[in-house]
Amino acid sequence: MKNIYAIGVGLIGGSLCLDIKKNNPEAVIHGVSRKDATLNKALELNIIDKKATLDDLGNADLVIISIPVDATVTLLPTVLDKISDTGLVVDAGSTKVDICKAVENHPKRRNFLAMHPIAGTEHSGPTAALEGLFVGKTNIVCEVEKTTFKLQEKALKLFSDIGMRMRYMNPEAHDKHIAYVSHLSHISSFMLGKTVIEKEKNERDIFDMAGSGFASTVRLAKSSPEMWTPIFKQNKTNVIETLEEYINNLTHFKQLMEANDFDAINSEMENTNHIKDILKGIS
Amino acid sequence: MKNIYAIGVGLIGGSLCLDIKKNNPEAVIHGVSRKDATLNKALELNIIDKKATLDDLGNADLVIISIPVDATVTLLPTVLDKISDTGLVVDAGSTKVDICKAVENHPKRRNFLAMHPIAGTEHSGPTAALEGLFVGKTNIVCEVEKTTFKLQEKALKLFSDIGMRMRYMNPEAHDKHIAYVSHLSHISSFMLGKTVIEKEKNERDIFDMAGSGFASTVRLAKSSPEMWTPIFKQNKTNVIETLEEYINNLTHFKQLMEANDFDAINSEMENTNHIKDILKGIS
Incomplete structure (x- = not known):
């Protein structure tokens, strides 16, 4: 795993880069992003070693895609088009059905491993990246049997080494269950925030009375709408x-x-x- | 403030004892509780110095009531009956209308200060008591004008010294606003927990997929029903x-x-x- 390409270098992508780099000092981490300012920030924070573009992916041993799930669905086939026969592509999306479907008939399907590392905070962007974010956390792996055995093995070692435990599941079960333990929590938190903010418009100083309990319950309402709108869209039926x-x-x-x-x-x-x-055990 | 009586020595009462004792080493903290086992635990944890009963209150310089709000409404008039002319009684209840109403015509009303220190965790009982719990937190004080000036002054110094900032409010405004920033959060959390637990009954291993976001949103569902049922009852109209x-x-x-x-x-x-x-600023 010498040449690693991170498409998306925010909270999840950036944190993966930090831990993988630590375990694999010989690796060169290349960052790919729509926004040059994001790549510059990631360089400055030593999350990536170099800036790169999609045209460089032929050179990749590993590509990690950590971008909004609608962008993943669009981009993943193109990434697989460009990858070499020995290259591995993984994604870190919070939905799995649409992403797996987008490449089900792709000639390079066996070079792709569908994952969902269940870790994060309410913050986003490269400055939100944290070392050790994945220690003790669960990595849901979907359709593992559709990935080349050698590449499975590489990926599982890589993600075990950064502290994750693997759980295997089909994409439908993943999307159904994660709606309960993650997607619903985000909506309950956003709507709680909305309810209290609406009240605050008429009644001043209400937040002066808020304690740590409120802060905890409403924490996820700080999450990125850019990430979450496509998740709700793709997992619409389960979330409803x-x-x-x-x-x-x-x-x-x-x-x-x-x-x-x-x-x-x-x-x-x-x-x-x-x-x-x-x-x-869940912290 | 030599003789301090704590009626209720759990999360809030116990934490108040710890901080007050630290600032006032000369004080003797007497614990009062329905349950002897609770008092023994509080003694063992050095939260209180002595066990006591309601009959000893004539001796009190300060009485702190931190018990479920329905018990406070019942007990507060009796406590005021027993207090000396220079004794101060405060409560720490999460509702204020019913508690203030219970003693509005009491001959010792001026010996009582109605408070709501906004601090806590989802845990309960003496083992949940924490030093420094109130640092930087808000203490809502209601109907301050109904308390003797000298006793106001004593109380405000005591609670400022443990790190609290005071906010003054009438009981109706308190109960209306706290319903938004505290009571509703508890219900949203309990019902989120219920929704996911119900699903878990049919679908195994769902919690294996839960991350820190879910844990944070559902944290308040660990709170004590014994404390919270009477709060919802007393603040029914606002909570609904x-x-x-x-x-x-x-x-x-x-x-x-x-x-x-x-x-x-x-x-x-x-x-x-x-x-x-x-x-x-809210942690």
Whole structure:
């Protein structure tokens, strides 16, 4: 793995570069981005060693695509067109069905490994890149059987070395489950932020009363719309299903309050309290 | 402030004891609780110096009540009955209207200061008590004018010394605003946890895919139902109003998705993104 190309050098792409570089000092990290300012920032932060373009990919041992998922769907076939027979392409997108479908019949399909490293923060861009972001985190790998065995092996070693544990899943199961544990959380957080901001317009100083609990619950509302709009678009059916269930649960809670059934309100909370145990180990 | 009585020695009461003791080494902290095991734990953790009962309160320079808000409403008049003319009683409840109303005509009303220190974690009980929990946090003080000037002054010094900044508000405004920035966050978190747990019953291993974003959004679902049920009961009207607005915003988001209006979805998120700036300073 000498020549590594990172298409997208933000939070996820940039963090992957930092850890891979650390484990593989001989590697040369080439950055590719639509925006030159982003590449300059990534150079300045030592996330990448060189700037590059898509035309250089014939030279790549590994290409890591970490850009919005709509751009991945468009760009991935072109990247595979350009890759050599021994080159590996991976993506880090939060959806997997559309991305896998975009290359299902591509002659170089076996040079591609579909992944979703489940790690991140609410920040974005090269300045958000962090060393060690992936330690102890899960990397969901989809359709592993469609990738050349040798390239599978290379990728799994690379991502194990930066601390990730692999989980194998088909793209449909990935998109269905991740809607619950990630996509829904983002919407609940954005809409909580919206509800409170709308109130603030009329009632001053409300945020002066906000504590760490509010900050935690609304943290994901700082996330990048550019990343998240295409995720919701690609995973529309699953996300709408989770939203329906969430809205039903909230409406039921409201109805219990309206009916003064506070024993039932108490049970609702007690039954959810064991999320303590479930969350152990997720930091 | 020699003899301090803490009624309730959990997360909030216990943390207040730790910081007050640190600033006032001469103080003797007496703990009062329904449960002897809780007092023993508080003694063991050096949160309190002695166990006590309600019958000892005549001796108190300061009484801090940090128990569920329904118990506060019931107990507060009795505590005021027992306090000396120079004794001060404060409470730390998350609702203020019912608590202030419970003693509005009490002959010792001027010995009481209604407060809400906005600090905490999702944990509870004496083992959850933390030194320095209140540094930089807001203490909402209600109806300050109804408290004897000398006792106001004492209380404000005590709570400034542990790092809090005071904000003055009437109980109605407190309960209305706190419903948005605290009570609603708890419900959104509990119901998010419920939605995902219900899914997990049918689909195994879903939590294996949960990352730090989910953990943050669902953190408050670990909170104590014993504390929160009476808060929702006392602040029912305001909480229902916030829930309605939240459900409307979520429903609108779902409708935009159903209509494939992803430009509007993007705007929804962009408009909420500036919560970044709003949250600066809240940790």
